[in-house]
Amino acid sequence: MIDTSAADAYEEYLVPFAFEPWARLVIDQAGLAPGQKVLDVGCGTGVAAKLAAVVVQAKGSVVGVDTDEAMLTVARRSTPAKAAAHIEWRHADAHQLPFAEGKFDAVCFEALQFLPNRAKALAEFRRVLGPNGRL
Secondary structure (H helix, E strand, C coil): CCCCHHHHHHHHHHHHHHHHHHHHHHHHHHCCCCCCEEEEECCCCCHHHHHHHHHHCCCCEEEEEECCHHHHHHHHHHCCHHHHCCEEEEECECCECCCCCCCEEEEEECCHHHCCCHHHHHHHHHHHEEEEEEC
């Protein structure tokens, strides 16, 4: 059993006051549209992924990746039912994303400052973006 106490506290206390307002700005600036494929790297409990899912709707898809299984557990548990069908939560490292080249229309991230090799992670973000993709 995964201890989600820290992730639960993050979702309850930090997301509403710090991370959700920032994620709303990021999603608004991303210029997402219905039907697009979005990757949220370092998704934590999934605030940006959930907001992106509302924009891309059922014709689109969102993948949230994180290396912290507790964060992903809380993300899965807290996803509204109507969004759950088109959000996939995956355990993955930003430095080696398990996706094909050009798979996504947009890559969102809020965790770049925490990554040990930012250049490698940015190269991975670019690799998985399509030709007209947005970072």
